[in-house]
Amino acid sequence: MNAKSLIIFMVILIGLIFNQGHEFSxxxxxxxxxxxxxxxxxxxPPKDGKVYWHVLAQFAAMALLSLTVYWMLVNWDHQxxxxxxxxxxxxxxxxxPVVIRLLRKNVEYVVLAVVVTNLFVALLLPFVLSIINPGEVNIVFAGMLFSTFMVVFLPLVLAxxxxxxxxxxxxxxxLMNQLPFLIWMAVLYxxxxxxxxYLFGHATSFRLFGEIALVSLVMCGFNFLLxxxxxxxxxxxxxxxxxxQKNTLFMAWVALEYVSHYAALGPVCYLVFQNIYNSILLNQRNNHVN
Structure with a gap:
């Protein structure tokens, strides 16, 4: 396991045990x-025109998969x-893009995916959530649309x-490549x-947590394979x-703000699983080079 993956797991563990940071969420x-x-x-802009079609197909797959898994599970457990x-x-x-650079693959492809998927999700998520959970999700529609869009759009324009x-x-x-990682760790904590x-302040069954972790694991594996x-x-x-590899911290913020504290456990579990997978990939890459 590389050092950064170990740090990620330590930050998650610290956040779970020493949760006083919730006051600054x-x-x-x-x-x-x-x-x-x-x-x-x-x-x-990527030089290969096929990259644009690939990224658009990826977003279409995201949208289709998200609605499919929702309708498959909604009659079993709405949460x-x-x-x-x-x-x-x-x-x-x-x-x-950092992981792709370490794997020595096409970084421009993934950067384009970051821009396209984050902007599209920021625009569409308030609409979709209000449709699949009418009256059940704590949404002030205009406020959520503005907040999610600005989280992505403002840094893009400033950059x-x-x-x-x-x-x-x-x-x-x-060149300050360590600063984004430190910010990432602060958000994760x-x-x-x-x-x-929230878990310590409310009764939470081990079964519920296990079900959330299982759903997160299955979604993580399927997303990488797809x-x-x-x-x-x-x-x-x-x-x-x-x-x-998902922007789980963005979705954890959405869950905390507009869905429920339980829902935020999904992105947190997913974060652990995707970093385990990427640690394996990076170790295989290092072993192959050595």
Whole structure:
């Protein structure tokens, strides 16, 4: 296991045990915006035109899968069906380009996936949630639309302004590759603390937690496999990461703000599983190189 994966697991564990950070969970939104700002600085249009079709197909697959798993589970357990929907509809993680770079694959593909899926999800999620959970999800529709869109749109616009008008500053910020990771860890601690504080403050059955973890595991494995299939031989690894490595902290914030504290456990569990998988990939890559 590499050092960063170990740090991630330690932060999750600390958040679960020392959950005093839940009092500062309102900062998650702003930290997410700061974290998105850095990969948006490196955006450049992919030269291969097929990449655009691949990414659009990936988003279509996300949308179709999210609705399919929801309707498959809704008659069994409404809460689990909503969690499964959120996990399927979660956009590509901002950390995905970092993993792809370590695997020495096409970074531009995954950066485009980050931009497209995060923007589309920010725009569509309020509409879809209000349809599948009318009257049951704590949504102030206009407020959620504005919040989710601005979390993605504002850092994108600021990053492009800095990139085009303050090139020297942009180059220096890109070199600060440890800062986004530290921000990521801060968001992870706050989200985990928020979920932990709710669990300790309310009666939560071990069975419910186990069911949420199982749904998260199944969705995680299926997303990576589906992405590999959609990517074909040329972009198998890139598409697998783009569809499988999710921006779980964004969706944890959505769950905490607009769905339920229980729903936030889904993205937190998914985060653990996707990092286990990526740790295996990176270790295999290192062993192959050595």
């Amino acid at each position: 309102y900062l998650i939104k702003y930290l997410l915006m700061a974290m998105l700002f850095f990969p948006f600085l490196t955006i450049s 689990l069906s909503t969690i499964a929907f959120l996990l399927a509809f979660t956009p590509t993680a901002t950390a995905a 492009q302004l800095v990139k085009f008008y303050f090139r020297e500053l942009a180059n220096k910020l890109v 706050l989200a985990t603390s928020k979920a932990s504080a 992405g590999r299939y959609l990517g074909g031989k040329r972009y198998a690894v890139e598409a697998s990461q783009a569809l499988g």
